[in-house]
Amino acid sequence: MTAAAPLLSLTWTDDVTGRQGHLVIDRLVRGVCSGGLRMREGCTLEEVTGLARGMTMKEALHYDADDPAARYIPLGGAKGGVDCDPQDPRAYGVLVRFLRAVRPYVETMWATGEDLGLAQDVVDRAAAEAGLVSCVQSVFPLLDDEAAARGRLADAFAVEVDGIGLDELVGGCGVAESVLVALDRAGVPRQGTRVCVQGLGTMGGATARFLARAGLKIVAVADVEGTVANPRGLDVEALLAARDAHGTVDRAALRAQDRQLPRDAWLSVDAEVLVPAAVSYAVDSANQARIKARWIVEAANMPVLPDAEELLARRGVVVLPDVVVNSGTNAWWWWTLFGDVGADAQEAFAHTRRSMRALVGQMLERAEADGTTARAAAHAIVADRLPLIAERFGQRR
Structure with missing residues (x-):
């Protein structure tokens, strides 16, 4: 694009x-x-x-021109x-x-x-x-009914699941579903697949929870204080309960077998899936060589620099791009406000999973068919959709 x-x-x-x-x-x-x-x-x-x-890309990717029941129209x-x-x-x-x-x-x-x-x-x-x-x-x-829409969104933001707000969970639900689609398409069993999450804030914490509950093993998490690792798997719920408002884990909550490693150790953890969920520009052309994972799933915005992604692709590492992977939060806001989903956690999670499974599947199929990276395939899908959106709804550049 x-x-x-x-x-x-x-x-x-x-x-x-x-x-x-x-x-x-x-x-x-x-x-x-x-x-x-x-x-x-x-x-x-x-x-x-x-x-x-x-x-712009995330909005276009979640536009389903073939669903007559969908109320949300992209912005x-x-x-x-x-x-x-x-x-x-x-x-x-x-x-x-x-x-x-x-x-x-x-x-x-x-x-x-x-x-x-x-x-x-x-x-x-x-x-x-x-x-x-x-x-x-x-x-x-x-909006067709502003009062009803604002009430629906307010109600949705008041929903909590096991102590965490629905608004914090839907994004991680989408990231986790992206991981599961990649594993399913590759024929890799979910049970026991090892995951490292960099950043245990809103997105990273929710992603870790959903993946752990799907049977994957969270073997390392990183925050500003360093990396916490355990090859047998961390107690994700205990770590989430011990976070502060900025996603930093109180080390007093760690178990005896949990190891404390340097801050950048998350890059080289033995894991099949690496989820950068904190800052942009975290993976560059130098430190990418330390990565052992088969998949990098961008929960953060722009965590992998372009030159690093090119080198990773040469090594067979698949990067699932941010414009798809972390788009669930934005989409959920509008699904809720426009009335595609109500203020209900299970309805929101089900809608997010369906949407992300279809979108990630389409992206990976396009990448395979075109012989390109997943990011290039996502950009190609956007390039197909933007003219249709402009024709139907108008746009300004």
Whole structure:
């Protein structure tokens, strides 16, 4: 898929701290675009631009033109990013001021929400303080019944499963289903297949839970404090219960047989599946040589650099791309708001699994038929769908 210039690209500088925030609108469909807001030290305009382009792809990938019962119609892609450590005491003030600065875009065209470094409740609180009705209010004019839709979404965000919110789980459900599809297509038994997860935050934690419950063995997890490993399998539920708000595990919860390894040890863990679920640009051309896994499943956005992916492909390592793998959270928001699913966990999980199984299967079939990588196949599917979306609903670049 050839990258074109985004429709809108702006950088804001906070007059209090000097911190910068970025907003990139890659494409509008029906006058609206969708994409989360992240906060991390070192976030750049280039990063946000790539993420916005990825959101355009995720929206297109989940458009099913052949399902007459589907209520959700795709939006365009966008992304926001703030260059600030979310644990900085000044971070919340920076977030409020950024949202106040970009308020006209949120009100009219940019639907946003949680992303790396920001939980949804924090985004909602900051949006309200910035004078916004909702961080997704630009979508409201597209709804048949706004009150019912907003109530449905609020109810869905109140649902918890075993102590974890449904909004935190659906993304991991989609990542886990991507892994299971790859294993099933390769004829690899699920039971005992070893997995390493880098990042035990919202996405990584939920992925680890779903994979463990599917019979896979989580042999290592990594957070900012280091890598925790056990070749016999970690107690995933105990680790999830011992996390703080930023996904860091309290080491007091580890068992005697659990090993504490250096922070970058997750790269070389003996496992069939590696799930980078934290920061972007985690796998580069140098450290990719340490990876032993057969599959890398991108739960994070842009964790594998292009040159690293090329080298991995030469070694027979399959990278399942972020634009497909981690698209479940975004899709669930809109399935719920538009009414394709209700505020029910099992309904949401079933819909996510069906959608991801079909999408990942189509991507891998296309890659095999074309003799390309999974990412190239995903891009080809998007290239097929975008003209159809533009023809049916209009777009702006």
